[in-house]
Amino acid sequence: DAGVTQSPTHLIKTRGQQVTLRCSPKSGHDTVSWYQQALGQGPQFIFQYYEEEERQRGNFPDRFSGHQFPNYSSELNVNALLLGDSALYLCASSPTSRGGAGNTEAFFGQGTRLTVV
Amino acid sequence: GENVEQHPSTLSVQEGDSAVIKCTYSDSASNYFPWYKQELGKRPQLIIDIRSNVGEKKDQRIAVTLNKTAKHFSLHITETQPEDSAVYFCAARRTGGSYIPTFGRGTSLIVHP
Numbered sequence: 001d002a003g004v005t006q007s008p009t010h011l012i013k014t015r016g017q018q019v020t021l022r023c024s025p026k027s028g029h030d031t032v033s034w035y036q037q038a039l040g041q042g043p044q045f046i047f048q049y050y051e052e053e054e055r056q057r058g059n060f061p062d063r064f065s066g067h068q069f070p071n072y073s074s075e076l077n078v079n080a081l082l083l084g085d086s087a088l089y090l091c092a093s094s095p096t097s098r099g100g101a102g103n104t105e106a107f108f109g110q111g112t113r114l115t116v117v
Numbered sequence: 118g119e120n121v122e123q124h125p126s127t128l129s130v131q132e133g134d135s136a137v138i139k140c141t142y143s144d145s146a147s148n149y150f151p152w153y154k155q156e157l158g159k160r161p162q163l164i165i166d167i168r169s170n171v172g173e174k175k176d177q178r179i180a181v182t183l184n185k186t187a188k189h190f191s192l193h194i195t196e197t198q199p200e201d202s203a204v205y206f207c208a209a210r211r212t213g214g215s216y217i218p219t220f221g222r223g224t225s226l227i228v229h230p
Contacts, residue, residue, distance in 0.1 A: 004160075033217070040223070041223065042121075042123070042206050042220035042221050042222045042223050043206070043220050044220075045217055045218075045219070056217055090160065090161070105151070105163050105166070106163075107163075108153075108160040108161045109160055110159065110160045111160060
């Protein structure tokens with residue numbers, strides 16, 4: 001089991017460009033969450049996908065969008081990149097939480113380091 | 118929404134000493150509190166968690182305590198080793214429904230040999 005895999009590992013983009021980041025969840029996990037981690041900060045929740053739909057969303061502008069595929073993998077898209085979008089983007093997968101019972105651990109991928117210049 | 122405060126932001130100790138990291142949360146309905154360790158350039162990894170039905174949990178050299186009345190929880194690392202050096206994040210969430218933890222800003226722990 002490869003755990004959560006993300007691609008690419010590093011990316012450099014120019015202001016105004018668009019970027020797509022990819023995530024494959026851990027085997028058996030159907031829920032994917034995306035986080036932005038700026039340098040020296042904790043992960044900030046962007047949104048969560050379940051059953052191919054955005055289930056919850058954090059305080060991020062519409063420039064941030066996503067998608068989940070039938071195989072549970074997910075993409076994060078960011079349009080009109082700003083310098084402030086430079087960060088480590090983390091994907092975390094988890095199994096469906098059922099009333100809070102059972103294992104609710106989220107497994108993180110290694111992240112994609114995005115640099116906007 | 119939930120707000121998690123974490124202190125200190127940096128903690129420097131000598132090998133063998135104990136280290137304590139403290140977090141407070143705002144949502145009294147939060148009942149699951151995981152702690153993550155993130156080594157440089159690596160992904161956050163869960164090291165211990167505690168649920169609101171217990172006040173303390175221990176796993177070898179690490180322990181977590183929870184005070185629901187005061188809405189704070191702490192990570193305790195005893196007999197620290199250089200390999201404990203990393204950034205530690207606390208988080209809080211409600212169980213049930215989707216899993217959306219709110220993270221603290223992290224504590225950079227440095228253990229000097």
